[in-house]
Amino acid sequence: KRRSDKVSKSKSPALGFSYNNLKKKTKNYNSPQKSGVCIKVSTMTPKKPNSALRKFARVRLSNGSEVTAYIPGVGHSLQEHSTVLVRGGRVKDLPGVRYHIVRGVLDATGVANRKQSRSKYGSKRVVAKK
16 A cells, blocks of 8 residues: 555635625635625834835635735735735745735726736736827
């Protein structure tokens, strides 16, 4: 009998289940993103060699779980009770931050004056007027 394969652990477990409010039960159901409501929007400092004030939000997802999500890009208009879309993806120098907020969707506006990598930050293309 050979050794059993190791079961891989999810890197974003909060996206791995949904909640049925009628039956008050959770169901294992992977999804690429989940919507949620911001509970707290604040800044934190990164781990040892780096120094900055990184923006993050504490989000209560639609399945009832509460996660810490990073707000990418320069400047944001998020505050308490803002609705956001959360995707997986950790931030290496922030401990406990395993999720990203998707810019340009719901209440998270796209980054202003962004010319490159616009799709990652939800910015529209600026066409020069003739």
